Amino acid sequence: MESKFFTIASKRNPFITIQTAAGHFATGSSHISHYIDIGGLKSRASLAKAAAREMAVPYLKNSESQEKADVDVIVYMDGTEIIAAYLADELIQNNHGEIHVLTPMKSSSGHFIFHENVQGKIANKNVVLMVASMSTGATVNRAAECISYYGGKLVGISAVFSTSPEIDGWKVHSLFSYKDIPDYRFYRAFECEMCKTGDKIEAIINSEGYTKL
Numbered sequence: 001m002e003s004k005f006f007t008i009a010s011k012r013n014p015f016i017t018i019q020t021a022a023g024h025f026a027t028g029s030s031h032i033s034h035y036i037d038i039g040g041l042k043s044r045a046s047l048a049k050a051a052a053r054e055m056a057v058p059y060l061k062n063s064e065s066q067e068k069a070d071v072d073v074i075v076y077m078d079g080t081e082i083i084a085a086y087l088a089d090e091l092i093q094n095n096h097g098e099i100h101v102l103t104p105m106k107s108s109s110g111h112f113i114f115h116e117n118v119q120g121k122i123a124n125k126n127v128v129l130m131v132a133s134m135s136t137g138a139t140v141n142r143a144a145e146c147i148s149y150y151g152g153k154l155v156g157i158s159a160v161f162s163t164s165p166e167i168d169g170w171k172v173h174s175l176f177s178y179k180d181i182p183d184y185r186f187y188r189a190f191e192c193e194m195c196k197t198g199d200k201i202e203a204i205i206n207s208e209g210y211t212k213l
Helices: 039-043 045-059 081-093 138-149
Strands: 006-009 017-026 030-037 073-076 100-102 126-134 153-162 170-177 186-188 203-206 209-212
Touching: 017 039, 030 203, 039 045, 039 081, 045 081, 045 153, 045 170, 073 081, 081 100, 081 126, 126 138, 138 153
Parallel strands: 017 203, 073 100, 073 126, 126 153, 153 170
Antiparallel strands: 006 017, 017 030, 030 186, 203 209
């Protein structure tokens, strides 16, 4: 599969790139036509810092975006903690106050939770939610519910890649979208057109990588 990968560069900053490969892949909630590897952005400091600088723009005080409140907390998902830390640093340098960078745990029942020692850092705070990739929005919805349950106020959603420009009325600020990938398609599992035509699933994928079938 590695030979199938090709590089996509960000239109805003060509230094920021992701790797993608076409095929038939299954996630926990959808089937997609391309596997998107953002491992470089999550592990290389220079790429993570460049990505964070672009992701900070909507939250800057001189931005025309809807998100103009001070950011108190960045809740990161999918192993994006390095990008989240650089994003916090960018916002602190641009007149935001101290920012906590946190991630929820997943309970045995599959719900996101915050341990008691960090719940106070969420309550009554302005929160930006950061995810690696958003397709159906299921993970984002569950994370947003978790933030709300602990008293946090969601003031923005940021993603490295997103199939949708908004979810539940919130604009999703993404570095890459499906428009950047030729012929990108995604389906809910029971509606998958690739399955209907007999196209076998090539791999199971998640935020950590892929497992070939």
